Amino acid sequence: AQSVTQLDSQVPVFEEAPVELRCNYSSSVSVYLFWYVQYPNQGLQLLLKYLSGSTLVKGINGFEAEFNKSQTSFHLRKPSVHISDTAEYFCAVMPPRGGSEKLVFGKGTKLTVNP
C-alpha cells in the first residue's frame, strides 16, 4: 500500500521569500504524484502532477516540484511567495494502472505568508 508523509504541518514564511514544502512517499511500485492547494473553506485545486518523463514539473501560480525516485520525494517549491499563496497544500499519490485508481493524501502543510 502507498503512503504519503508531509514532513511539516505548518510553514511560516515572509512575502517574497522562497519556500519548499516537503513530501515523501512510500511505495513498492512506481506511482503518480500530485500536489493540490486548498484555500480556506474551499475545495482542492490541482497545482501540478508527475506521471512520467522529466522529473522537474512546473505547475500553476509559479510552483514547481521535483520527483526524486531514489529519495522517494516530491518536494514543492516556489522561488518567491505572495500573501495570496497562504493556503493548505496536499501531496498525493496514486498507484499505477491496474491498481484501484485511488488517491492517497498526506496530512497537509499549512503555508502562511506574512508581510
Added chain:
Amino acid sequence: DGGITQSPKYLFRKEGQNVTLSCEQNLNHDAMYWYRQDPGQGLRLIYYSQIVNDFQKGDIAEGYSVSREKKESFPLTVTSAQKNPTAFYLCASSIRDSYNEQFFGPGTRLTVL
C-alpha cells in the same frame, strides 16, 4: 460553466439523525468520490463510484451510504451509525481510467450538535 456543486455549504443536525449531502457535476465524468477532511488528517476516502449503479467502499465507509442512480449525481448519507460525523466533506469527480486530475467541489461542513 462546468464544475461540481455541493449543497448545502453548512449543515447542522442533531445527534442520531441521518443527513444527506448533495453532489452534482456537469463535467460528464464517469468517476465520482467522497472524501472526509478533519483538521490535521488530510483527506480520507469514504466511497467512490466509477460508473452508474456501481460504487465501492473507501477507507472509512462505516456509518456512510451512497447511491449512484445518475451519472451527474452522487449523494452521500451520513447515518446515525457514524460515531463522529462532524467534519468537512468533499466531493470530487474524474474521467474514468484516467491518471489525471480529480476535480473537487467546494465542500459541505457538517456539524452534529
